[in-house]
Amino acid sequence: MTSRRLRVLHLEDAELDHELALAHLRRGGLDVDTLRVETEPDYRSALREPWDVVLSDYNLPHGFTGLQALEILRASGRVLPFILISGAIGEDMAVEAMRNGASDYLLKSRLARLAPAVANAIQAAEMRRAKMEADARLARSQRQLRELAQHLQTSVEAERAAIAREIHDDVGGSLTALRFELAWLERRSPDAETQAHLASARESLTHAIEASKRIMQNLRPAILEQGLVAALQWMVQGFTRRSGIECTLRTSHETLQLPAGVPLVAYRTAQEALTNIHKHARARHVLVDLSLGAGVLSLEVRDDGRGLSKEDLAKAQSFGIRGLHERAGTVGGWIDLSSRPGVGTTLILSIPLGAAGGAADEDDAAGEAAAWGSS
Known part of the structure; x- marks a missing residue:
C-alpha cells in the first residue's frame, strides 16, 4: 500500500471511541484524515466524497446499525472496504456482516489489530477494483471481437452475393449463348464426325452450366x-x-x-x-x-x-x-x-x-x- 494519507470515514456516535480508533491507526504507522458521522443522513451525504475505508460501529443512534450502513455502501456500487467495529458483536452477527461484504470486524476492546486490518482491507479493495477494471476491459474486447466477427461475416456474405451475380450475369450469359451457337451448328452440319464432336461439346457445356448453378447456389442460396x-x-x-x-x-x-x-x-x-x-x-x-x-x-x-x-x-x-x-x-x-x-x-x-x-x-x-x- 502507498504511503499517502488515507481518508477514513468513521461511523461512530462516541467521540472517545473515535479518538481511540484514530490513535490505534496512527500508532500502527498510518497517516490518516478522518471524518466522524453519527446518523444515516450524514453518512449518506459523506459517502459522496472519496474515501479509502469506512469504519463503522454496530449500534448507532435512532436504530441505525452497521449492517444497514454496509447495505447502503453496497447499494452505492462503490468498491470501498468496510470494517465493522463493536463493543459486543456476536459471532452470528459478525458472520452475517462478512457474508454481506464487510472486509473485517473487530471488537473495541481489541483495536491493536485495527491498523493492519485497515491496510489489508484497502489492499484487497484495490485488487478488486483492478480485477473489475480488467474484467470490464476484457468484456469490451470480447464485444469488439464479436462486432468484428459479425462485420467480417457480413462482408463475406456480401462478397458471395456479388460473385454469384457476376457468375449469373457474365458466365451464365456466355454459357447460354454458347449453347445456342452449338445448337445452330448441329442443325447445319451433316457430317457425322462433326456431330459427334458437337454432342461431346454440348455435354461438356451442360456440365459447366450445372457447375455454375451449383457454385451460385453455394455462394448465395x-x-x-x-x-x-x-x-x-x-x-x-x-x-x-x-x-x-x-x-x-x-x-x-x-x-x-x-x-x-x-x-x-x-x-x-x-x-x-x-x-x-x-x-x-x-x-x-x-x-x-x-x-x-x-x-x-x-x-x-x-x-x-x-x-x-x-x-x-x-x-x-x-x-x-x-x-x-x-x-x-x-x-x-x-x-x-x-x-x-x-x-x-x-x-x-x-x-x-x-x-x-x-x-x-x-x-x-x-x-x-x-x-x-x-x-
Whole structure:
C-alpha cells in the first residue's frame, strides 16, 4: 500500500471511541484524515466524497446499525472496504456482516489489530477494483471481437452475393449463348464426325452450366426464397444424392416465419455440418431436425459416424467449430456440440427469436447480407 494519507470515514456516535480508533491507526504507522458521522443522513451525504475505508460501529443512534450502513455502501456500487467495529458483536452477527461484504470486524476492546486490518482491507479493495477494471476491459474486447466477427461475416456474405451475380450475369450469359451457337451448328452440319464432336461439346457445356448453378447456389442460396424448410429439404436431398449417406429431415413446421438473418444462419450451419460429416464422419445415417418451441428455433444435425475425440475438439486449427459459434452469435444464438468416438456427433443450433431482431418473413431473410459465410 502507498504511503499517502488515507481518508477514513468513521461511523461512530462516541467521540472517545473515535479518538481511540484514530490513535490505534496512527500508532500502527498510518497517516490518516478522518471524518466522524453519527446518523444515516450524514453518512449518506459523506459517502459522496472519496474515501479509502469506512469504519463503522454496530449500534448507532435512532436504530441505525452497521449492517444497514454496509447495505447502503453496497447499494452505492462503490468498491470501498468496510470494517465493522463493536463493543459486543456476536459471532452470528459478525458472520452475517462478512457474508454481506464487510472486509473485517473487530471488537473495541481489541483495536491493536485495527491498523493492519485497515491496510489489508484497502489492499484487497484495490485488487478488486483492478480485477473489475480488467474484467470490464476484457468484456469490451470480447464485444469488439464479436462486432468484428459479425462485420467480417457480413462482408463475406456480401462478397458471395456479388460473385454469384457476376457468375449469373457474365458466365451464365456466355454459357447460354454458347449453347445456342452449338445448337445452330448441329442443325447445319451433316457430317457425322462433326456431330459427334458437337454432342461431346454440348455435354461438356451442360456440365459447366450445372457447375455454375451449383457454385451460385453455394455462394448465395436462392433456395432460401422458398423458406428455410424448403431450403433444408433441397439440401438434404442433394447431400444424399452426392454422398450416398442416408439423410432425413424432420421438422415441426411446414413453414416458418423467422426474423431477418436467422434462415441464412441456420442454412449455413446445416451446410457446414453436412460438409464435415461427408468429409470426416464416415457415417451411414444423418438426421436433420428443425423445431420451433417456446420462442427458440432449434436445428439439430446428428450422425452415427466415428465421432470426435477431445483431442479433435481441442485442435488449435479447429476453426470450423469456432466459426459455428461466432456465426450463431451474430443472431443471438449458440452452438452445443457433443460427440463420442464410435457413437456419433450431435450439433445443435439454438436461436431465441426475440434476440435475433424483429419478426420478418423468411423471404426477407434470403436477401440479408448480415449473416455469415462458411468457414
